[in-house]
Amino acid sequence: MRENLHRFFRAARGAGVRVSPAESIDAMRAVAQVGVSDRAILRDALLLTLAKSQDEKLALGDCFDLFFSQPEPRQEQAEADSEDAAQGTDQSPSSGAASEAAGREPTEGLGPLAQMLLSQDRNAIAAAIASAAGAASLSDIRYSTQRGIFSSRILDAMGLQRLRDDLDALTATNPSLAERLRAGLDALREAVRDTVSQGLALYAREEAENLRNDILRNAPLARIERRQVEEMRALIRKIARRLRERFSKPRKRQRRGHLDVRRTLRRNAAWGGVPFLTAWKRKHRDRPKIVALCDVSGSVAQVSDFFLLLIHSLHEVVDDVRSFAFSSHLIEVSDILETKSPEDAMQEIMSKVGFGSSDYGSALVDFEKEFMSTLTPQTTVIVLGDARSNNLDPRADILRRISERSKRLVWLNPEGRLAWGFGDSEMPRYATFCSVVRQCATAQQLERAVSDIVATYQ
Amino acid sequence: MADQKASTSIEAVESGLAAQGYIASRQIATAVYLSQQIEKPILVEGPAGVGKTELAKAIAAWRGMKMIRLQCYEGLDEAKALYEWKYAKQLLYTQILKDKLGEVLGGAQTLHAALDQLHDFGDVFFSKEFVEPRPLLQALEQPGGCVLLIDEIDKSDAEFESLLLEILSDFQVTIPELGTVSAITPPTVILTSNSERDLGDALKRRCLHLHIGFPEQRLEERIVESRVHGISQTLRRQMVGFIHEIRSLDLKKLPSVSETIDWARVLVLLQASELDTEIVKDTLNVLLKYEADIEAAAPQVTTFIAKAARSNVFG
Numbered sequence: 001m002r003e004n005l006h007r008f009f010r011a012a013r014g015a016g017v018r019v020s021p022a023e024s025i026d027a028m029r030a031v032a033q034v035g036v037s038d039r040a041i042l043r044d045a046l047l048l049t050l051a052k053s054q055d056e057k058l059a060l061g062d063c064f065d066l067f068f069s070q071p072e073p074r075q076e077q078a079e080a081d082s083e084d085a086a087q088g089t090d091q092s093p094s095s096g097a098a099s100e101a102a103g104r105e106p107t108e109g110l111g112p113l114a115q116m117l118l119s120q121d122r123n124a125i126a127a128a129i130a131s132a133a134g135a136a137s138l139s140d141i142r143y144s145t146q147r148g149i150f151s152s153r154i155l156d157a158m159g160l161q162r163l164r165d166d167l168d169a170l171t172a173t174n175p176s177l178a179e180r181l182r183a184g185l186d187a188l189r190e191a192v193r194d195t196v197s198q199g200l201a202l203y204a205r206e207e208a209e210n211l212r213n214d215i216l217r218n219a220p221l222a223r224i225e226r227r228q229v230e231e232m233r234a235l236i237r238k239i240a241r242r243l244r245e246r247f248s249k250p251r252k253r254q255r256r257g258h259l260d261v262r263r264t265l266r267r268n269a270a271w272g273g274v275p276f277l278t279a280w281k282r283k284h285r286d287r288p289k290i291v292a293l294c295d296v297s298g299s300v301a302q303v304s305d306f307f308l309l310l311i312h313s314l315h316e317v318v319d320d321v322r323s324f325a326f327s328s329h330l331i332e333v334s335d336i337l338e339t340k341s342p343e344d345a346m347q348e349i350m351s352k353v354g355f356g357s358s359d360y361g362s363a364l365v366d367f368e369k370e371f372m373s374t375l376t377p378q379t380t381v382i383v384l385g386d387a388r389s390n391n392l393d394p395r396a397d398i399l400r401r402i403s404e405r406s407k408r409l410v411w412l413n414p415e416g417r418l419a420w421g422f423g424d425s426e427m428p429r430y431a432t433f434c435s436v437v438r439q440c441a442t443a444q445q446l447e448r449a450v451s452d453i454v455a456t457y458q
Numbered sequence: 459m460a461d462q463k464a465s466t467s468i469e470a471v472e473s474g475l476a477a478q479g480y481i482a483s484r485q486i487a488t489a490v491y492l493s494q495q496i497e498k499p500i501l502v503e504g505p506a507g508v509g510k511t512e513l514a515k516a517i518a519a520w521r522g523m524k525m526i527r528l529q530c531y532e533g534l535d536e537a538k539a540l541y542e543w544k545y546a547k548q549l550l551y552t553q554i555l556k557d558k559l560g561e562v563l564g565g566a567q568t569l570h571a572a573l574d575q576l577h578d579f580g581d582v583f584f585s586k587e588f589v590e591p592r593p594l595l596q597a598l599e600q601p602g603g604c605v606l607l608i609d610e611i612d613k614s615d616a617e618f619e620s621l622l623l624e625i626l627s628d629f630q631v632t633i634p635e636l637g638t639v640s641a642i643t644p645p646t647v648i649l650t651s652n653s654e655r656d657l658g659d660a661l662k663r664r665c666l667h668l669h670i671g672f673p674e675q676r677l678e679e680r681i682v683e684s685r686v687h688g689i690s691q692t693l694r695r696q697m698v699g700f701i702h703e704i705r706s707l708d709l710k711k712l713p714s715v716s717e718t719i720d721w722a723r724v725l726v727l728l729q730a731s732e733l734d735t736e737i738v739k740d741t742l743n744v745l746l747k748y749e750a751d752i753e754a755a756a757p758q759v760t761t762f763i764a765k766a767a768r769s770n771v772f773g
């Protein structure tokens with residue numbers, strides 16, 4: 001049982017429930033208390049000790065059901081017995097004798113696996129598969145591509161080689177028995193394949209997810225496939241949660257600044273200016289204020305979409321975000337993003353300003369005319385776009401004024417650095433007025449960029 | 459305590475709690491049983507009004523123990539939760555000491571000798587007599603054990619969590635001037651949280667994690683039965699069915715068990731024999747606490763009553 005519990009803990013880790021050694025000890029103690037006879041109680045006990053949140057409870061519950069969905073040998077044995085008994089009473093004695101005769105066929109000289117298959121002892125076969133799976137350390141399986149190798153390892157551990165020899169020998173001497181054995185082998189292969197699939201589902205889920213997320217994280221956002229959009233949104237939400245956790249906790253950091261000479265002198269006037277009591281200036285810390293200008297013209301739209309999703313799911317950290325979208329004409333989109341679901345919001349934004357050819361000059365003119373007053377010395381302005389203005393006037397002078405009015409001006413460009421300045425890219429001209437210019441094509445770069453921006457306020 | 463019932467099995471817990479009017483689901487009973495067996499605190503999470511605090515009260519009543527409650531809030535600190543020095547008494551003590559100083563130091567010739575004698579005198583300034591125990595320390599000092607309820611832990615600051623860790627894992631606290639105070643009998647600790655913020659992993663690791671959600675229909679009917687007397691079975695079924703329909707709506711605050719009980723009491727007071735549109739609309743404000751919620755639910759009332767009545771027939 002202890003072995004089984006350890007395997008279950010591994011499976012739980014595979015399902016994304018963090019099980020520490022201390023928790024596994026607790027779970028062991030709990031199981032020792034409640035016993036293993038009642039599965040429902042066992043499930044409750046494990047859920048109570050291992051899972052630490054509602055999500056984890058759900059994941060662990062599924063994991064438990066999957067883990068213990070393997071047929072329990074003992075019960076099956078009983079069933080099989082009763083079936084046999086039923087058959088024995090129903091059928092005429094002659095057929096019973098016939099099957100007995102079949103059983104008495106010369107199986108001596110065959111390997112244990114062959115005998116097992118021929119005797120059709122499901123219970124023994126299941127047990128053999130389980131122990132072979134243990135020997136092949138099935139719980140180390142990580143990727144779906146490993147299914148083949150684990151299947152063959154398990155079969156080898158069960159004595160496939162000997163079985164092959166037996167088969168060869170029998171084909172010559174006893175073809176009908178060989179036929180039965182071959183059918184048995186096919187069934188065995190299937191059973192092993194199922195076992196491996198189950199093992200994969202149990203132990204490899206998180207690893208596979210990590211791998212997928214890793215690939216996704218480094219995939220260029222602009223060229224993402226339609227079917228991956230949903231996964232990417234989930235990933236962005238995850239990133240947002242991580243950033244929230246990191247930055248939303250109020251950190252107590254030394255806020256004492258330089259000595260405040262004026263107040264110190266005044267406070268110590270009674271002692272003739274000898275500074276008994278000191279007064280210190282306090283460092284002022286700003287709450288993050290972000291103004292985001294996002295290009296939603298064809299090539300950059302997808303990146304802007306994810307960026308807006310990220311920045312608007314950071315409520316706990318950034319309490320003041322205003323977003324603007326443009327391709328040639330610029331509008332404010334904060335309300336749309338706040339009130340609608342990400343999909344609907346993006347659709348509406350696109351229908352309003354999307355799909356035009358981008359004109360950074362006129363977008364900047366629009367911003368200056370209507371929204372320049374939103375900028376304060378505490379604001380970080382983020383511009384997301386490829387700075388390809390179709391050879392129209394870039395109006396870099398407006399960007400300079402924006403930069404002067406704000407705390408920082410960050411430009412995120414989905415294009416690689418090599419492309420900056422070539423063709424109609426105005427990046428070098430804009431870059432002179434930006435505090436930071438960085439490439440931002442993948443989810444990882446996006447995370448870093450946003451994290452750095454928020455960190456400057458901490 | 460002699461009459462302290464050892465809960466030998468989960469069924470015993472269930473029936474014991476039921477005797478106190480707390481109808482526990484099997485999960486809850488398992489959690490309570492396990493927490494006694496392996497001496498671990500229970501962290502109860504769930505929406506407001508599903509009976510998290512009630513659980514602690516029921517356990518205390520059932521096991522005949524005292525319940526000590528610590529209500530958490532922002533800014534709660536050591537001095538209010540753990541212990542405090544009785545400053546006024548300490549001041550008085552120094553005054554007395556000053557008066558008696560001559561006797562204590564009598565005969566000392568030099569300052570050095572006087573200091574030596576003062577050291578020998580024994581320091582009671584920081585001693586047990588001057589400690590004012592607050593709930594956490596009180597809970598450790600109960601000779602017969604007790605139920606310690608740390609209510610709404612999510613409302614307290616993150617620093618306060620760390621203060622709790624020592625108590626939760628070892629049932630002891632360390633007072634720098636006095637040393638470590640261990641529990642005479644380990645208390646049964648229940649922590650409740652409304653998930654307003656995520657609790658630290660260190661705290662979660664030390665607890666059994668129990669999530670109490672909205673109960674199933676049958677269970678809720680039993681809860682109403684045990685809490686509200688004189689309510690007919692038809693009405694009970696109908697109203698619980700109705701509430702389950704309401705919970706399927708997207709509301710700001712879903713009605714929980716406490717609202718169900720309140721509503722049942724109101725219906726009994728109004729002498730309703732079964733639900734009808736009129737009476738539901740009049741009493742909807744008992745169930746729903748936001749104007750927007752009431753507006754959202756009001757148009758659905760008739761359909762929900764019909765649905766509840768139908769499920770009643772088949773159920």
